[in-house]
Amino acid sequence: MTDHKENVRELITAGGKTPLCFLHSFGCRQNVSDGEKILGSLCSIGYGVTDDITAADLIIYNTCAVREGAELKVYSLVGNLKNLKKKKPELIIGLCGCMAQQEKTVEKIKRSYPYVDMVFGTFALEKLPELLYKVLTERKQAVDINEYSTGFPEDIRPVRTDKFNASIPIMYGCNNFCSYCIVPYVRGRERSRRPEAVINEVKELVGSGCKEIMLLGQNVNSYGSTLEDKINFSGLLRMINDIEGDFRVRFMSSHPKDATNELIDTIIDCDKICKHLHLPLQSGSDRILSAMNRKYTSGKYMEIVDHARSRIPDFSFSTDIIIGFPNETAEDFADTMKIVRQVKYDNIFSFIYSKRTGTKAADMEDATSDEEKRSRMKELLEVQREISSEGFRRFIGRTLTVLFDSDDGDGMFSGKSDEFIIVKAEADSSVIGKVKKVRITKSFNWALQGEII
Numbered sequence: 001m002t003d004h005k006e007n008v009r010e011l012i013t014a015g016g017k018t019p020l021c022f023l024h025s026f027g028c029r030q031n032v033s034d035g036e037k038i039l040g041s042l043c044s045i046g047y048g049v050t051d052d053i054t055a056a057d058l059i060i061y062n063t064c065a066v067r068e069g070a071e072l073k074v075y076s077l078v079g080n081l082k083n084l085k086k087k088k089p090e091l092i093i094g095l096c097g098c099m100a101q102q103e104k105t106v107e108k109i110k111r112s113y114p115y116v117d118m119v120f121g122t123f124a125l126e127k128l129p130e131l132l133y134k135v136l137t138e139r140k141q142a143v144d145i146n147e148y149s150t151g152f153p154e155d156i157r158p159v160r161t162d163k164f165n166a167s168i169p170i171m172y173g174c175n176n177f178c179s180y181c182i183v184p185y186v187r188g189r190e191r192s193r194r195p196e197a198v199i200n201e202v203k204e205l206v207g208s209g210c211k212e213i214m215l216l217g218q219n220v221n222s223y224g225s226t227l228e229d230k231i232n233f234s235g236l237l238r239m240i241n242d243i244e245g246d247f248r249v250r251f252m253s254s255h256p257k258d259a260t261n262e263l264i265d266t267i268i269d270c271d272k273i274c275k276h277l278h279l280p281l282q283s284g285s286d287r288i289l290s291a292m293n294r295k296y297t298s299g300k301y302m303e304i305v306d307h308a309r310s311r312i313p314d315f316s317f318s319t320d321i322i323i324g325f326p327n328e329t330a331e332d333f334a335d336t337m338k339i340v341r342q343v344k345y346d347n348i349f350s351f352i353y354s355k356r357t358g359t360k361a362a363d364m365e366d367a368t369s370d371e372e373k374r375s376r377m378k379e380l381l382e383v384q385r386e387i388s389s390e391g392f393r394r395f396i397g398r399t400l401t402v403l404f405d406s407d408d409g410d411g412m413f414s415g416k417s418d419e420f421i422i423v424k425a426e427a428d429s430s431v432i433g434k435v436k437k438v439r440i441t442k443s444f445n446w447a448l449q450g451e452i453i
């Protein structure tokens with residue numbers, strides 16, 4: 001078998017200098033995590049990493065396809081590279097990730113951006129050395145969007161940029177086919193990673209000083225369904241909770257159709273699991289939920305919320321909401337607002353529906369005007385601002401656990417609490433990467449402020 005890695009290393013280091021790569025990941029934490037693996041692969045070949053795009057010998061955009069806006073942004077950035085490539089013909093430009101996995105993207109790149117050297121999809125991480133070899137030796141566009149693996153790129157060690165905060169994919173792909181969503185088409189079928197592989201990675205990270213671990217999957221609640229091991233997500237959480245060390249655990253995303261009281265009880269009973277659940281609602285209208293193929297009703301959703309609140313009365317929830325799904329009526333939107341007011345989320349990520357070619361919803365006629373959608377979005381944001389600013393007041397006088405990760409200037413530092421809320425406090429730079437108890441003294445509608453105890 002040809003050792004593409006060694007061959008590429010010889011070619012790129014022939015001049016005696018360390019070649020540099022620049023990578024930017026768009027989209028969700030899963031994609032960012034893939035980006036860390038791509039960097040890992042490049043570093044193992046001999047590349048150094050730079051965040052100065054003009055200094056790079058290899059530029060890779062790791063793309064997202066979830067909404068049209070994400071795709072347009074990438075095309076505009078790739079367009080901007082044309083001049084750089086003209087000045088520096090030996091520059092290699094690559095496009096990968098979810099957007100690259102689509103046939104229509106490959107066609108458009110071939111047609112309009114011929115100076116892009118490589119296009120590879122979400123299954124081809126392990127093929128990167130081979131692709132690079134092709135580009136370096138043949139100097140023509142290399143494309144690989146085959147759906148190879150049903151497994152994981154376990155052998156690539158990620159290069160992580162954050163020492164204290166790490167993501168670990170516990171599963172890949174998605175089988176849910178929500179009617180609006182492109183993810184199942186670009187990430188393939190759901191597959192879970194073996195629990196030992198996950199546990200070992202957590203142990204290694206904790207051993208190297210990591211304080212917060214985010215477990216990733218498109219629907220972590222169906223973790224284990226493709227494994228021979230008899231384990232579900234709650235079981236995995238309990239195993240991780242038993243690992244010794246000073247760290248906390250979060251996860252996303254949790255599909256309401258598979259969320260159980262067992263999950264809520266596990267979160268509440270395990271001391272290392274953050275007491276917060278991101279539970280994407282998408283819509284509060286049962287008619288729309290059914291058209292979205294979400295497989296739960298607003299009633300089932302509220303049962304989960306009620307169970308959590310029966311144990312912790314102000315248990316923290318956040319959510320994703322899509323505004324303007326095809327033919328969403330004023331009544332449907334009112335149903336969404338009803339749930340928003342009932343749950344009192346600490347945070348909402350809201351998106352205007354974006355038509356994705358190839359999905360079921362793309363064929364649905366849509367009579368709702370863009371203006372109406374924008375006005376609903378505005379209303380949702382206004383109501384949520386009030387809810388979170390009122391909700392955040394409940395923390396005044398309480399002590400929260402905060403992992404500090406950012407220097408905001410003027411002696412102020414901030415980080416996230418267990419509840420995933422931004423907390424600010426006066427400190428010095430030694431606080432970065434530390435977990436501190438903070439007594440909350442002030443609340444804003446987007447953050448809290450307090451004093452480190």
Ligand code: SAH
Nearest residue numbers: 180181218253280320321322351352353354
């Ligand atoms: N697997 C996760 C979601 C991944 S996509 C889950 O099921 O929760 C992240 C969010 O993007 C979704 O929750 C949804 O709110 C939003 N989204 C997905 N497709 C979209 C589309 N076509 N238009 C607008 N928002 C979309």
Ligand code: SF4
Nearest residue numbers: 174176177178181183
């Ligand atoms: Fe998309 Fe639904 Fe899968 Fe989430 S669960 S990735 S929204 S299809």
Ligand code: F3S
Nearest residue numbers: 027028064065066098
């Ligand atoms: Fe994530 Fe975007 Fe792909 S949200 S899974 S990077 S389409």
